Amino acid sequence: xxxxxxxxxxxLRVTHPxxxxxxxxxxxxxxxxxxxxxxxxxxxKEEIGLVSVYRTLDLLTELGLVRRVHGQNECQCYVLASPxxxxxxxxxxxxxxxxxxxxxxxxxxxxxxxxxxxxxxxxHLLQFSGVCPECQRRTGYHDQE
Amino acid sequence: xxxxxxxxxxxLRVTHPxxxxxxxxxxxxxxxxxxxxxxxxxxxKEEIGLVSVYRTLDLLTELGLVRRVHGQNECQCYVLASPxxxxxxxxxxxxxxxxxxxxxxxxxxxxxxxxxxxxxxxxHLLQFSGVCPECQRRTGYHDQE
DNA sequence: ATTCTTATTGAAAAATATTTTCAATAAGGA
DNA sequence: TCCTTATTGAAAATATTTTTCAATAAGAAT
Ligand SMILES: [Mn+2]
Ligand SMILES: [Mn+2]
Ligand SMILES: [Zn+2]
Ligand SMILES: [Zn+2]
Numbered sequence: 001x002x003x004x005x006x007x008x009x010x011x012l013r014v015t016h017p018x019x020x021x022x023x024x025x026x027x028x029x030x031x032x033x034x035x036x037x038x039x040x041x042x043x044x045k046e047e048i049g050l051v052s053v054y055r056t057l058d059l060l061t062e063l064g065l066v067r068r069v070h071g072q073n074e075c076q077c078y079v080l081a082s083p084x085x086x087x088x089x090x091x092x093x094x095x096x097x098x099x100x101x102x103x104x105x106x107x108x109x110x111x112x113x114x115x116x117x118x119x120x121x122x123x124h125l126l127q128f129s130g131v132c133p134e135c136q137r138r139t140g141y142h143d144q145e
Numbered sequence: 146x147x148x149x150x151x152x153x154x155x156x157l158r159v160t161h162p163x164x165x166x167x168x169x170x171x172x173x174x175x176x177x178x179x180x181x182x183x184x185x186x187x188x189x190k191e192e193i194g195l196v197s198v199y200r201t202l203d204l205l206t207e208l209g210l211v212r213r214v215h216g217q218n219e220c221q222c223y224v225l226a227s228p229x230x231x232x233x234x235x236x237x238x239x240x241x242x243x244x245x246x247x248x249x250x251x252x253x254x255x256x257x258x259x260x261x262x263x264x265x266x267x268x269h270l271l272q273f274s275g276v277c278p279e280c281q282r283r284t285g286y287h288d289q290e
Numbered sequence: 291a292t293t294c295t296t297a298t299t300g301a302a303a304a305a306t307a308t309t310t311t312c313a314a315t316a317a318g319g320a
Numbered sequence: 321t322c323c324t325t326a327t328t329g330a331a332a333a334t335a336t337t338t339t340t341c342a343a344t345a346a347g348a349a350t
Contacts, residue, residue, distance in 0.1 A: 128264075136265060158347070196299080
């Protein structure tokens with residue numbers, strides 16, 4: 001099910017601003033801020049309001065179609081989200097982000113922490129950052145072992 | 146080594162605003178925003194400027210004495226950080242946060258992801274959220290299994 | 291204790307970011 | 321083509337964060 005079907009399913013409309021925001025995110029390999037998305041939409045001669053960018057991001061986040069990426073400073077950048085449980089891996093040099101499957105098993109971690117703290121854990125935020133293949137090549141970076 | 150020694154070591158001064166910010170964070174069991182910290186400092190009759198709260202949080206974060214906590218909406222809340230590698234576990238009801246040791250071994254996770262993506266991973270952001278023991282008791286919450 | 295140096299403070303202003311309001315518009319069903 | 325109403329966007333209101341700079345006070349030196 002693509003995003004348009006998802007909207008229909010929810011009784012929401014497929015509008016121009018929503019199309020543009022999705023399109024801009026599809027183009028980009030890096031997470032984008034609302035301002036960045038707006039700027040790019042103007043550059044593409046698609047005149048939409050900044051307010052709509054905000055509203056669209058909220059909506060799409062709600063629907064699980066985009067995800068917010070948390071950084072050292074900036075936590076207001078968004079990427080398109082694949083359906084399912086995924087996390088992001090962000091390049092510290094160029095900012096490019098890729099998803100990795102959430103097939104990870106954190107339960108072995110969780111159990112002792114739940115026991116120790118008495119908390120019941122039901123959500124997690126997991127993100128990795130490092131250097132992407134391109135940037136490794138470009139900067140001659142290699143693992144310090 | 147306590148925070149005052151740490152500041153000295155860096156040639157930084159132990160000032161009134163810094164004392165107050167640390168003190169407010171020590172009182173609180175939950176992560177606090179700059180505004181919240183400022184409000185509490187005023188309530189405690191410790192008149193410091195909001196600007197100093199911002200500057201102090203930046204500084205202390207830099208020094209690893211406080212950490213920023215990322216939430217669904219709010220990502221500008223800070224908690225005191227123990228020295229070493231820790232992560233946070235936040236209660237979705239009352240907001241209380243506890244640290245858990247970073248002794249977790251993510252390397253078994255990392256290896257396949259590095260292989261698959263070509264990234265070299267060197268940092269991670271990990272946070273859990275759930276329900277704390279007090280809120281479980283208070284709300285009659287219990288694990289749905 | 292007094293003086294000196296300069297890191298730090300805080301008021302104010304500026305810059306940014308986000309939300310609210312509401313009349314006008316357009317999406318999509320009838 | 322018409323109708324209903326979800327959605328848009330300009331403008332204003334709010335909120336957040338940063339910059340500036342003269343005044344202050346931390347802490348070393350004397
Ligand atoms: Mn996961
Ligand atoms: Mn860790
Ligand atoms: Zn964040
Ligand atoms: Zn890169």
